[in-house]
Amino acid sequence: MPQVKLNVKILDATKDAISIIYAACRQCYSPKFAGDLIEEVKSDARKQEDFVRKVVSSGHESPIEHVKFTFAIEGVSRALTHQLVRHRIASFSQQSQRYVKATNFNYIIPPSIEQNKDLKGKFIRMMEEIQTGYNDLLDHFKRKDESGEQVNQDARFLLPQAAETKIVVTMNCRELLHFFEQRCCNRAQWEIRGLALEMLKICQDKLPAVFADAGAKCVKLSYCPESAQFTCKRYPLKEEILRNK
Numbered sequence: 001m002p003q004v005k006l007n008v009k010i011l012d013a014t015k016d017a018i019s020i021i022y023a024a025c026r027q028c029y030s031p032k033f034a035g036d037l038i039e040e041v042k043s044d045a046r047k048q049e050d051f052v053r054k055v056v057s058s059g060h061e062s063p064i065e066h067v068k069f070t071f072a073i074e075g076v077s078r079a080l081t082h083q084l085v086r087h088r089i090a091s092f093s094q095q096s097q098r099y100v101k102a103t104n105f106n107y108i109i110p111p112s113i114e115q116n117k118d119l120k121g122k123f124i125r126m127m128e129e130i131q132t133g134y135n136d137l138l139d140h141f142k143r144k145d146e147s148g149e150q151v152n153q154d155a156r157f158l159l160p161q162a163a164e165t166k167i168v169v170t171m172n173c174r175e176l177l178h179f180f181e182q183r184c185c186n187r188a189q190w191e192i193r194g195l196a197l198e199m200l201k202i203c204q205d206k207l208p209a210v211f212a213d214a215g216a217k218c219v220k221l222s223y224c225p226e227s228a229q230f231t232c233k234r235y236p237l238k239e240e241i242l243r244n245k
């Protein structure tokens, strides 16, 4: 069955991240040159890490822009990547539906449909129908002697948002914190939340000084900034806190 699961792999992360953030912070206040400071600071890892934790929790975020993470992501829907690419302070390279034929496309089934036998059956039949239509279009264009991207580019208009895609994403730490605030929230759409939580786990493992306390907005605020209609009630609403003061 062409059904697939989320897979997130880290491709790269800035080396000596703590030293770079530390040197960048120190450059703001030191008469010395960061090019020299970096060698000095490398010697005291514990001190640097504590310093970076304080900087991050104080909200001084520009120094962490110097450190970035690159992820390879597969097993996600086009519906997910449409949301992901709205994050503008990031770099993306996505599998093309012009250059890569979808003659046996994989797709994501939402849990609400997966759990319902009837709905799941209908959903899969629909995917199969789309596949047949897509392949028919490819045949049609091939008969007209068109090739490569010419053939794929119009047939892809039939592909659903459920169609699986692969994407490489690079974000710096500041953008990652922002991404996690928005997308780890229980209000975020389930699929992108699942991706954000996977990415958060990786970041927390690689760079706890920056990401230990990262997550949905409420984690930092200790209240929920959403309205009463949308809160998941993990934290009290801001109005509730103000009312009880």
Ligand SMILES: Cc1cc2nc3c(=O)[nH]c(=O)nc-3n(C[C@H](O)[C@H](O)[C@H](O)COP(=O)(O)OP(=O)(O)OC[C@H]3O[C@@H](n4cnc5c(N)ncnc54)[C@H](O)[C@@H]3O)c2cc1C
Binding pocket: 086, 087, 088, 089, 175, 178, 182, 183, 187, 188, 189
């Ligand atoms: C729960 C949820 C529901 C959503 N629903 C919808 C929806 O219904 N419709 C819809 O269209 N979108 C929706 N979105 C997407 C949302 O509006 C943002 O486009 C997306 O989350 C990217 O966030 P961003 O713009 O803050 O961040 P990024 O693009 O990642 O940018 C990071 C930060 O940089 C700054 N920045 C970036 N670009 C600019 C700029 N041009 N000018 C000024 N400052 C800038 C801002 O401070 C911004 O917060 C939703 C998002 C969430 C989390």
